[in-house]
Amino acid sequence: MELAVQTIELTKKYGSFTAVDKVSLSIRKGEVFGLLGPNGAGKTTTILMLLGLTEPTSGEVRVLGYDPVREPISVKRVVGYLPENVDFYEDLTACENLFYMAGLNGIPVEGRDKKISQVLEMVGLLNSQNALVGTFSKGMRQRLGIAAVLLKDPKLVILDEPTNGIDPEGIEKILSLIRSLAKDLNVTFLLCSHMLYQVQRVCDRVGIMYRSSLVASGTVEEVGKTILGEKKGIIKFRPEEGVGLRQEALNGLDGLSEVRPLGGHFVAHFEEDKLALIMRGLLDRGFVPFEVGGKDYSLEEIYLRYFQGV
Ligand SMILES: Nc1ncnc2c1ncn2[C@@H]1O[C@H](COP(=O)(O)OP(=O)(O)OP(=O)(O)O)[C@@H](O)[C@H]1O
Numbered sequence: 001m002e003l004a005v006q007t008i009e010l011t012k013k014y015g016s017f018t019a020v021d022k023v024s025l026s027i028r029k030g031e032v033f034g035l036l037g038p039n040g041a042g043k044t045t046t047i048l049m050l051l052g053l054t055e056p057t058s059g060e061v062r063v064l065g066y067d068p069v070r071e072p073i074s075v076k077r078v079v080g081y082l083p084e085n086v087d088f089y090e091d092l093t094a095c096e097n098l099f100y101m102a103g104l105n106g107i108p109v110e111g112r113d114k115k116i117s118q119v120l121e122m123v124g125l126l127n128s129q130n131a132l133v134g135t136f137s138k139g140m141r142q143r144l145g146i147a148a149v150l151l152k153d154p155k156l157v158i159l160d161e162p163t164n165g166i167d168p169e170g171i172e173k174i175l176s177l178i179r180s181l182a183k184d185l186n187v188t189f190l191l192c193s194h195m196l197y198q199v200q201r202v203c204d205r206v207g208i209m210y211r212s213s214l215v216a217s218g219t220v221e222e223v224g225k226t227i228l229g230e231k232k233g234i235i236k237f238r239p240e241e242g243v244g245l246r247q248e249a250l251n252g253l254d255g256l257s258e259v260r261p262l263g264g265h266f267v268a269h270f271e272e273d274k275l276a277l278i279m280r281g282l283l284d285r286g287f288v289p290f291e292v293g294g295k296d297y298s299l300e301e302i303y304l305r306y307f308q309g310v
């Protein structure tokens with residue numbers, strides 16, 4: 001299997017603080033990979049090392065076969081990067097902004113107009129090509145940023161927090177755009193985000209970063225199983241009407257673990273072979289189970305464990 005990105009024990013220290021700690025990551029060619037984790041987990045620092053924009057303290061990186069430390073220019077040629085906050089000239093049109101960026105990317109003048117129309121079409125902004133960027137919504141700016149990245153026909157596209165600050169409709173557009181571009185252009189996408197629920201939907205595989213380390217990677221289901229353990233599920237239950245949350249009431253109930261209050265109910269792990277006993281035990285103690293297992297349970301577990309409070 002061919003890898004677009006591989007890191008081996010990649011580490012970045014700032015003084016005595018380790019921002020990225022021995023991260024070993026594999027991203028396959030052609031997939032949409034989500035590097036997901038709460039704020040401060042080390043996602044952006046990892047990306048900067050892939051791009052050759054910051055030097056690793058130790059460890060190895062390969063991006064499309066190149067070493068970003070020694071061959072940053074080769075990496076830049078084949079990788080499109082959209083940082084978290086993109087700046088455009090507000091008083092220029094979408095088209096003019098891209099014309100300027102095409103120049104920065106060394107795209108020859110004669111082919112520029114055609115290329116610009118192509119990428120604007122791809123991101124659904126052809127009708128707004130002559131509008132000033134100052135009038136664009138955050139979602140439109142993000143799509144324009146993606147257009148700018150596509151100008152140089154990258155093989156790998158890295159987007160840092162592509163859905164930040166965008167309204168739900170705009171997010172939907174961005175995510176389906178990424179999905180369709182990945183399919184049509186056969187480009188590898190690396191998305192970094194702290195928005196687990198949103199972004200995982202368009203990812204073939206994800207890596208979960210938490211406190212500088214990569215804690216798991218694979219499909220959401222695989223990652224969930226790694227974290228949860230094979231034979232456990234998730235159960236949700238709430239106290240009967242008019243009764244407060246009383247975790248002590250669960251004492252002595254076998255087969256439940258990691259009970260956590262969440263909003264007005266509880267979430268816990270359960271051992272699958274004890275489910276009948278657990279259900280009876282909960283009802284006897286005045287709790288109403290309202291969800292067991294469920295296909296999203298692994299995602300929920302990842303969220304509870306690493307993203308809660310983000
Ligand atoms: N240049 C720097 N000097 C010192 N510390 C830094 C530097 N850059 C990042 N850090 C620290 O490294 C940690 C990881 O930061 P990073 O930006 O990689 O996180 P992140 O996962 O991208 O978070 P976010 O979701 O907020 O973008 C943070 O604690 C941050 O304060």
Ligand SMILES: [Mg+2]
Nearest residue numbers: 043044045160
């Ligand atoms: Mg970041």
